[in-house]
Amino acid sequence: MHRRKQLQRRATRRDCLKHGAGLLASGLVAGCSDLAGQTERTATPGTDPYSVTIPPAGEVRFESVPETWVAENASWADMGVALGVGKPSAVVLTGEYRTWHYEDIPGLSAGKDDVTSLWQDGITKERFYDIDAGVHFIDPNYMTNLIPNWKQADVDSVTETVAPMCGNTSFSTYSWHEGYPYFSLYEATEKVANVFKRTDRFEALRTFHDETIGGIRERLPPKSERPEIALLSPGSTEPKKFYPYRIGERTAYKHWRDLGVGDALAGSDIESFTSDRGSIDYEPLLDIDPEMLFFYTDEHRTRDEFRETYLSFLREDATASQLTAVQNGDVYPAGGMYQGPISNLSKTERAARQLFGEEFGENERLYDRQRLGDIVSGEL
Known part of the structure; x- marks a missing residue:
């Protein structure tokens, strides 16, 4: 019963954010009015609804730029850090998220004490509900193929009641990945940049990378x-x-x-x-x-x-x-x-x-x- 009420609260909140303006205009909903008003007052330019296509999830719609996020692994976590949105709220295994690369980068912290490990003798839907992130850069097929006891219905539940699950497991090759493309490092980073509306930083990163790697290769x-x-x-x-x-x-x-x-x-x-x-x-x-x-x-x-x-x-x-x-x-x-x-x-x-x-x-x-x-x- 507690879980059902919890899901109802989350669904109600997100429905208010998504549909509140239209419902208020028609006078059909009073319970959402305070929340919708808060959303309108705190809105910033560039937060109109938008979509990003990320296989295998497909076209993923965002009502506003996510403020919190979850990463499948250190690859996606590092993409967010590089784009200036900070570390994710959680990754599947914090032990595999090695942050020593940040130690000598001005403005970055190598600490990860505030990053949660999703895996704790398994992964439960409740952990996603508790974290309540705005987006999950996790391949849904990763969850259903590699995480015990996860079915597509579980992925759908998290996507519908919390936030999209829309990553792409591209660091290695998997048999279940045959139906959609793998991303290169910068193809994946561009998707993250599109979600967080940080395309200017993405372009600067890509240029910096190309110039740096090109300089190294010239000396090989x-x-x-x-x-x-x-x-x-x-x-x-x-x-x-x-x-x-x-x-x-x-x-x-x-x-x-x-x-x-x-x-x-x-x-x-x-x-x-x-x-x-x-x-x-x-x-x-x-x-x-x-x-x-x-x-x-x-x-x-x-x-x-x-x-x-x-x-x-x-x-x-x-x-x-x-x-x-x-x-x-x-x-x-x-x-x-x-x-x-x-x-x-x-x-x-x-x-x-x-x-x-x-x-x-x-x-x-x-x-x-x-x-x-x-x-x-x-x-x-």
């Missing part, structure tokens, strides 16, 4: 001199097995593509973890013997912490120590798989230093933090 060695790398997620901090990833077209691999590195696993029968959820041990790695190893890990670690945790173990392991990359110390953190405009620049800079140390200094800054901070704050 010839393709024949670029290394082939193996992307792996270690099974533990003392790994005996790994989950392999193949460099692909999704946003998770954008910085590797931009830096023009090869996939050491190409030509092998090793499938990406995103395809078959499989793992490998040291035997196929010894057969391939990649020039460099990059690890997706469970948390962000500094360079020294990473080497102490992983490289020290690998060098002491009788099998792992036979790998050329281990012997040469060419084992590095790959960070998380999620990328938005800011985290992409940060990941690209770090990877360029790791891959091409002779060209890029260990502490060389490859993008202008102050200019990025200005764009975020609207100083275009």
